[in-house]
Amino acid sequence: MNTADMAQRIVAGERRALARAITLVESSRSDHRAQSQDLLDHLGSLAPDRQALRIGLSGTPGVGKSSFIESFGLMLTGQGLKVAVLAVDPSSARSGGSILGDKTRMEELSRDRNAFIRPSPSQTELGGVARRSREAVALCEAAGFDVILIETVGVGQSETTVAEMSDLFILLMAPAGGDELQGVKRGIMEIADMILVNKADGALKDVATRTCADYSGALRLMRKRVYDPEGFPKACTVSAWEGHGLTEAWADMQALAEWRKTEGHWTHRRSNQARHWFEEEVRQALLARLTEDPAVRAQMQGFSAEVAGGQLSASAAAQNMLKLLS
Amino acid sequence: MNTADMAQRIVAGERRALARAITLVESSRSDHRAQSQDLLDHLGSLAPDRQALRIGLSGTPGVGKSSFIESFGLMLTGQGLKVAVLAVDPSSARSGGSILGDKTRMEELSRDRNAFIRPSPSQTELGGVARRSREAVALCEAAGFDVILIETVGVGQSETTVAEMSDLFILLMAPAGGDELQGVKRGIMEIADMILVNKADGALKDVATRTCADYSGALRLMRKRVYDPEGFPKACTVSAWEGHGLTEAWADMQALAEWRKTEGHWTHRRSNQARHWFEEEVRQALLARLTEDPAVRAQMQGFSAEVAGGQLSASAAAQNMLKLLS
Numbered sequence: 001m002n003t004a005d006m007a008q009r010i011v012a013g014e015r016r017a018l019a020r021a022i023t024l025v026e027s028s029r030s031d032h033r034a035q036s037q038d039l040l041d042h043l044g045s046l047a048p049d050r051q052a053l054r055i056g057l058s059g060t061p062g063v064g065k066s067s068f069i070e071s072f073g074l075m076l077t078g079q080g081l082k083v084a085v086l087a088v089d090p091s092s093a094r095s096g097g098s099i100l101g102d103k104t105r106m107e108e109l110s111r112d113r114n115a116f117i118r119p120s121p122s123q124t125e126l127g128g129v130a131r132r133s134r135e136a137v138a139l140c141e142a143a144g145f146d147v148i149l150i151e152t153v154g155v156g157q158s159e160t161t162v163a164e165m166s167d168l169f170i171l172l173m174a175p176a177g178g179d180e181l182q183g184v185k186r187g188i189m190e191i192a193d194m195i196l197v198n199k200a201d202g203a204l205k206d207v208a209t210r211t212c213a214d215y216s217g218a219l220r221l222m223r224k225r226v227y228d229p230e231g232f233p234k235a236c237t238v239s240a241w242e243g244h245g246l247t248e249a250w251a252d253m254q255a256l257a258e259w260r261k262t263e264g265h266w267t268h269r270r271s272n273q274a275r276h277w278f279e280e281e282v283r284q285a286l287l288a289r290l291t292e293d294p295a296v297r298a299q300m301q302g303f304s305a306e307v308a309g310g311q312l313s314a315s316a317a318a319q320n321m322l323k324l325l326s
Numbered sequence: 327m328n329t330a331d332m333a334q335r336i337v338a339g340e341r342r343a344l345a346r347a348i349t350l351v352e353s354s355r356s357d358h359r360a361q362s363q364d365l366l367d368h369l370g371s372l373a374p375d376r377q378a379l380r381i382g383l384s385g386t387p388g389v390g391k392s393s394f395i396e397s398f399g400l401m402l403t404g405q406g407l408k409v410a411v412l413a414v415d416p417s418s419a420r421s422g423g424s425i426l427g428d429k430t431r432m433e434e435l436s437r438d439r440n441a442f443i444r445p446s447p448s449q450t451e452l453g454g455v456a457r458r459s460r461e462a463v464a465l466c467e468a469a470g471f472d473v474i475l476i477e478t479v480g481v482g483q484s485e486t487t488v489a490e491m492s493d494l495f496i497l498l499m500a501p502a503g504g505d506e507l508q509g510v511k512r513g514i515m516e517i518a519d520m521i522l523v524n525k526a527d528g529a530l531k532d533v534a535t536r537t538c539a540d541y542s543g544a545l546r547l548m549r550k551r552v553y554d555p556e557g558f559p560k561a562c563t564v565s566a567w568e569g570h571g572l573t574e575a576w577a578d579m580q581a582l583a584e585w586r587k588t589e590g591h592w593t594h595r596r597s598n599q600a601r602h603w604f605e606e607e608v609r610q611a612l613l614a615r616l617t618e619d620p621a622v623r624a625q626m627q628g629f630s631a632e633v634a635g636g637q638l639s640a641s642a643a644a645q646n647m648l649k650l651l652s
Contacts, residue, residue, distance in 0.1 A: 037641060040639070040641070041639075044639065157483070271633075271634040271635070271636070272634065274633045274634060274636075274639075274640050275630045275633050275634045275640075277640040278629060278630060278633045278640040278641075278643045278644050278647075279616075279626065279630065281640060281641060281644035282616065282626070282644045282647050282648060282651075283613055283616065285644060285648050286612050286613065286615075286616070286648075286651070287609055287612065287613070289612075290605075290608065290609065290612070300605065300608070303604060304601045304604060304605065307597075307600045307601050307604045308597040308598065308600060308601045309597070310597070310600075313366075313367075313370065313600075314600045314601075314603040314604040314607060315363060315366070315604075315607060317604045318604050318607035318608045318611060321604075321608050322608060322611050322612075325608075325612070
């Protein structure tokens, strides 16, 4: 595969080239890894200034995430914006499942020529998922998308992983009784820029309004963050079903993004993220040495067998192994 | 500090020696790490055969975990058993909080001479939390406790971490509508040996019974595991408040543990756990090299600054750094 050619096609907006490129960065084969690196380098020189608004979006199953993305995405494409939807699903390592797997959940958006929807690959470990998703985001950015929605379910570390590759982080919630408020992990509240309470329609409208007020109150109690203008982080109600609140939410997101750009927080955040991913890549590569070199792998297995058999304690074996590695 | 002497006091059941030893293993100072290793080696020779029943216990805030531990623990000490309660709280890395921090939540149990309650240390990262907790478990085991309850909140990876150091893993749940069933992560259901639906009393009794039936149904749909006898994993109702169901749950836990011992699964599980911790310790030590050596740390910081400044991509910097490390 000619990566220079592929890069040009991506920058020209060819969807098939983009799809193939994402498949390439998702592969863990070492020749594919080298090609991916090549491709990203080419794209870096071809389209260095293309910058999408990267919106991280988290919500547990049942909050209506797919319907929200469908309605919100169609509103954006209706304004002439190009929208990419990517999914980050670290839980697939265990369950083998995949989110966004069923494009029929976003029937209209998936047929929209200004939208690009990519389900998450299944069966990979977290480190890999993060790197692949990050590279897929870079590909979509180079392809000229204006908005990239990075979807995740609220499982384990996935929210912080997604926040680390997003400019804005949005938490989608369902209307709920006051008791469930505490169910939102504090750490997640702390990284949210907006909380959208979905399903503010029909019988749930009043509950949604109350839930939103509860979240607003909770957000006001949080420590003030330097990268927020007055009024942020904020909670709002939306109805993906009726379309209510979507344009307002989008106006808020744009206002927030603009403010951060003007104040220098946008660049600062992207710099910090690049730093984070550099460190993470070093860590992942170090750990990969334990499994990639057959000799090292054999040593690990040898000690492992002794530990399992009780001849050696886990700590003693670890110390021996580390001596061999240094 | 004389670790040989400390080991003897621990084996003799001196609580103050145990408390001091746990503080020692919680420290990350390198001289304390060496002493901890010494201490654990001594204990390994002094009390090689002491084996507690390690029960991992997870439940989100609000399910009544503290009340359950209080009632369940008092029932066990009432039978003459010695009970240790430890907390594993990886989330403290972020929030700075600590679970079990307030012993008053377990007022009676904390005054019981046959019980030992240890809150989680705050402000440490996950790898460290796991190692420290595991070593605290080993200390309590050497101190002659019959049952060790290892408590965690359902946050991120903490449940699998706790399951990896437990013989049984119990999920404590609150009565809830059918819709919330899906809120339990599938991966957590897969590692649970028993699901206890708490608060099966007063107005919530009927809901608890229905919730329990729902979980029973969900458990029956799961893949059969070789290390389960007929009827396990199972869901039961308990009331920490009224004391209902606690003796039955304990009888179930004992029956399960006995069956696994007889069938060889108990030893097999402990072997696999030792293997897991060996690998984990090697991984953590490898990563520690990035931060402990001042020269390496300086190199990392140098690249990090270039990445943040945009002179170098995260991937290119990572590759350069890895060359320096090899």
